[in-house]
Amino acid sequence: MPRPSRWNEIVDAAAKLFQEKGYASTSLEDIAGAVGIWKGSLYHYIDSKEELLFAVVREPAAHILDQIREIATLDLPAAEKIRRVAHAHAHTLDETFVYASVYLQEIAGRHHSAEWSAMDREYLSTIVRIVEKGVADGDFAPYVDPRIATLTLIGSLNWMTHWYRPEGALPATAIAEQICTVFLQGAVRRSTS
Amino acid sequence: MPRPSRWNEIVDAAAKLFQEKGYASTSLEDIAGAVGIWKGSLYHYIDSKEELLFAVVREPAAHILDQIREIATLDLPAAEKIRRVAHAHAHTLDETFVYASVYLQEIAGRHHSAEWSAMDREYLSTIVRIVEKGVADGDFAPYVDPRIATLTLIGSLNWMTHWYRPEGALPATAIAEQICTVFLQGAVRRSTS
Amino acid sequence: MPRPSRWNEIVDAAAKLFQEKGYASTSLEDIAGAVGIWKGSLYHYIDSKEELLFAVVREPAAHILDQIREIATLDLPAAEKIRRVAHAHAHTLDETFVYASVYLQEIAGRHHSAEWSAMDREYLSTIVRIVEKGVADGDFAPYVDPRIATLTLIGSLNWMTHWYRPEGALPATAIAEQICTVFLQGAVRRSTS
Amino acid sequence: MPRPSRWNEIVDAAAKLFQEKGYASTSLEDIAGAVGIWKGSLYHYIDSKEELLFAVVREPAAHILDQIREIATLDLPAAEKIRRVAHAHAHTLDETFVYASVYLQEIAGRHHSAEWSAMDREYLSTIVRIVEKGVADGDFAPYVDPRIATLTLIGSLNWMTHWYRPEGALPATAIAEQICTVFLQGAVRRSTS
DNA sequence: AATGAATGAGCCTTCATTCAT
DNA sequence: GATGAATGAAGGCTCATTCAT
Numbered sequence: 001m002p003r004p005s006r007w008n009e010i011v012d013a014a015a016k017l018f019q020e021k022g023y024a025s026t027s028l029e030d031i032a033g034a035v036g037i038w039k040g041s042l043y044h045y046i047d048s049k050e051e052l053l054f055a056v057v058r059e060p061a062a063h064i065l066d067q068i069r070e071i072a073t074l075d076l077p078a079a080e081k082i083r084r085v086a087h088a089h090a091h092t093l094d095e096t097f098v099y100a101s102v103y104l105q106e107i108a109g110r111h112h113s114a115e116w117s118a119m120d121r122e123y124l125s126t127i128v129r130i131v132e133k134g135v136a137d138g139d140f141a142p143y144v145d146p147r148i149a150t151l152t153l154i155g156s157l158n159w160m161t162h163w164y165r166p167e168g169a170l171p172a173t174a175i176a177e178q179i180c181t182v183f184l185q186g187a188v189r190r191s192t193s
Numbered sequence: 194m195p196r197p198s199r200w201n202e203i204v205d206a207a208a209k210l211f212q213e214k215g216y217a218s219t220s221l222e223d224i225a226g227a228v229g230i231w232k233g234s235l236y237h238y239i240d241s242k243e244e245l246l247f248a249v250v251r252e253p254a255a256h257i258l259d260q261i262r263e264i265a266t267l268d269l270p271a272a273e274k275i276r277r278v279a280h281a282h283a284h285t286l287d288e289t290f291v292y293a294s295v296y297l298q299e300i301a302g303r304h305h306s307a308e309w310s311a312m313d314r315e316y317l318s319t320i321v322r323i324v325e326k327g328v329a330d331g332d333f334a335p336y337v338d339p340r341i342a343t344l345t346l347i348g349s350l351n352w353m354t355h356w357y358r359p360e361g362a363l364p365a366t367a368i369a370e371q372i373c374t375v376f377l378q379g380a381v382r383r384s385t386s
Numbered sequence: 387m388p389r390p391s392r393w394n395e396i397v398d399a400a401a402k403l404f405q406e407k408g409y410a411s412t413s414l415e416d417i418a419g420a421v422g423i424w425k426g427s428l429y430h431y432i433d434s435k436e437e438l439l440f441a442v443v444r445e446p447a448a449h450i451l452d453q454i455r456e457i458a459t460l461d462l463p464a465a466e467k468i469r470r471v472a473h474a475h476a477h478t479l480d481e482t483f484v485y486a487s488v489y490l491q492e493i494a495g496r497h498h499s500a501e502w503s504a505m506d507r508e509y510l511s512t513i514v515r516i517v518e519k520g521v522a523d524g525d526f527a528p529y530v531d532p533r534i535a536t537l538t539l540i541g542s543l544n545w546m547t548h549w550y551r552p553e554g555a556l557p558a559t560a561i562a563e564q565i566c567t568v569f570l571q572g573a574v575r576r577s578t579s
Numbered sequence: 580m581p582r583p584s585r586w587n588e589i590v591d592a593a594a595k596l597f598q599e600k601g602y603a604s605t606s607l608e609d610i611a612g613a614v615g616i617w618k619g620s621l622y623h624y625i626d627s628k629e630e631l632l633f634a635v636v637r638e639p640a641a642h643i644l645d646q647i648r649e650i651a652t653l654d655l656p657a658a659e660k661i662r663r664v665a666h667a668h669a670h671t672l673d674e675t676f677v678y679a680s681v682y683l684q685e686i687a688g689r690h691h692s693a694e695w696s697a698m699d700r701e702y703l704s705t706i707v708r709i710v711e712k713g714v715a716d717g718d719f720a721p722y723v724d725p726r727i728a729t730l731t732l733i734g735s736l737n738w739m740t741h742w743y744r745p746e747g748a749l750p751a752t753a754i755a756e757q758i759c760t761v762f763l764q765g766a767v768r769r770s771t772s
Numbered sequence: 773a774a775t776g777a778a779t780g781a782g783c784c785t786t787c788a789t790t791c792a793t
Numbered sequence: 794g795a796t797g798a799a800t801g802a803a804g805g806c807t808c809a810t811t812c813a814t
């Protein structure tokens with residue numbers, strides 16, 4: 001029975017190390033060592049170190065974008081869509097924590113290829129449109145600036161990579177709920193609620 | 194009276210390059226070249242590359258922590274304190290944009306010395322206490338979890354390094370106002386307002 | 387009867403690549419790729435990369451040496467022998483252009499095994515003897531130094547690998563004729579001819 | 580008293596090794612070892628290995644081209660110009676033997692930059708024009724094809740790198756004289772001379 | 773203060789070769 | 794015969810750091 005190829009082991013090890021030490025500070029020798037092969041052997045699987053970064057990051061990035069795309073098409077009030085966005089985002093973060101962290105540290109905001117910029121842009125603009133509709137429909141307050149508000153929400157969620165731990169006691173769902181509740185209802189107590 | 198030297202030029206150049214390319218990918222030769230001296234000459238100013246990173250980052254970090262400390266001591270309602278926190282944070286980000294970005298990319302959430310961890314922890318806990326008091330006083334809604342809410346706010350603000358540009362048309366003040374308004378009042382339109 | 391295998395394909399591909407990129411800069415993966423097999427599979431045909439170089443080069447080298455040996459035994463005037471040598475040399479170069487180019491680039495003048503040195507030496511000395519006899523018989527001018535003159539001729543012919551193209555308009559025969567005519571008659575116009 | 584920089588030592592060592600083992604088979608470690616420094620230290624002097632190749636080769640190539648250019652402008656019979664070309668070529672080969680050998684092995688006939696192709700082309704065409712004029716003036720025989728004859732001469736001279744040794748008993752001048760005499764007068768004895 | 777040559781370790785990558793399947 | 798994963802050495806190159814001048 002043939003042992004399965006070690007591609008998955010390699011991507012996992014790379015993801016973990018990229019997250020811990022950063023892409024630039026992780027050597028291929030580190031990765032190879034974690035898998036238990038020689039660094040030259042990595043080149044059976046990849047053509048360059050950067051390819052490994054992209055391999056780590058592509059799937060979760062595509063996954064979350066898909067989810068947001070789908071939520072946008074549903075026929076729901078803006079607030080409910082935002083709630084679902086927050087939960088999908090937090091859920092993906094939870095399930096692909098290491099991979100997603102690498103994305104946010106190494107790809108987002110760095111000058112990378114058109115592929116990633118386009119992904120970032122679509123992700124943002126899809127949510128912006130939800131917020132815009134919320135304002136237009138009167139569901140959201142008139143003081144809401146759709147773009148800034150969206151970046152506020154995304155920032156809250158992405159910052160989770162700095163403090164959330166998947167194996168911790170606090171579930172991602174609860175966090176998502178808190179983040180979107182504060183985003184939607186505000187921290188200040190509403191007189192009539 | 195200390196003779197002015199090229200120390201400031203060096204720190205500025207380092208900050209800019211660290212932000213653009215990341216700490217690990219910036220070489221001392223890059224920095225020396227930006228200042229117009231030779232690589233070896235840098236060692237008249239520093240003892241190691243890491244020292245340069247800390248030099249870049251120390252002042253703005255200390256500055257913002259000071260501000261938050263002071264705000265915490267004021268006798269104001271929680272909502273007003275949060276508003277001031279957001280403005281102080283955004284203002285520091287605006288004024289020390291490159292330096293602060295380096296801090297967030299290279300120090301925050303990385304395993305650095307006790308000095309930085311302590312700073313991060315104090316910053317967070319100071320704001321958490323403001324929120325806690327807000328909840329206790331009934332100013333903030335009972336569903337607010339002080340720690341998560343604080344991290345939500347900080348995340349929103351820190352994410353600015355991914356999209357805010359100091360020289361841009363949108364002033365940091367307006368952004369701070371939007372972020373804390375959404376944080377405090379929520380995006381959803383309040384029936385009785 | 388030996389089953390035809392891909393041996394010839396492999397040697398052809400190797401020859402072409404050795405000529406284009408040089409022996410040292412051609413990888414076995416390049417060669418395997420050109421044939422359409424995997425790198426490891428090459429080792430069913432060869433034991434080492436160098437063996438492939440020798441395989442490329444052995445046949446044409448042996449062929450031209452055989453021809454020169456035979457010409458030397460004929461009972462002809464020196465000038466006619468030289469003419470035949472030039473034609474044989476140019477003809478072999480034309481027919482085995484890629485292989486012969488590899489020989490001249492990678493074997494001739496390099497420190498290779500006794501086998502190749504002996505071949506080179508015999509080739510040279512066989513022609514030198516023809517010239518010597520030409521001088522001794524009074525067919526060739528007394529100022530002719532047999533060894534230098536022979537190296538002059540061989541150099542002219544071998545330099546063809548730098549500019550001759552088998553598929554070009556100018557046939558190798560015409561070139562051989564020009565080279566040996568200049569060698570024998572000289573470029574300067576003879577008063578009484 | 581400051582020790583002079585080791586640039587010359589480095590180029591010399593590189594030239595020697597490139598000639599002996601070929602450019603591709605010579606490692607920077609070989610070169611550094613020959614000079615007595617570490618391989619990383621080479622990068623104070625060069626930006627890439629190829630730059631070292633060009634440094635080895637540029638001066639003698641430019642020198643010989645200059646000489647041929649000058650000879651072409653003189654008011655002399657074609658045969659005398661050719662004689663001077665042969666002597667200049669052989670003399671440069673003699674004085675810069677290792678460098679020139681590297682040029683012929685590694686640059687000539689390889690797919691290099693426009694700079695080298697242009698040099699090769701100008702060198703050839705300058706001599707071709709001398710021969711053309713010789714034919715037109717009736718100094719050279721009508722059977723002389725200027726381009727092929729020129730390549731014949733150049734080939735003879737360049738082949739010297741395969742057998743000439745500067746420290747040997749046979750001086751380059753004598754060889755040049757023999758090569759151009761055979762080229763001009765032919766090996767065959769002239770009845771009326 | 774500044775230089776610039778040198779260090780020495782380490783990095784990404786290539787590659788001839790081996791071998792179990 | 795062929796595969797493809799793995800090896801292990803080496804190659805070109807980078808870089809933080811040192812130090813004599």
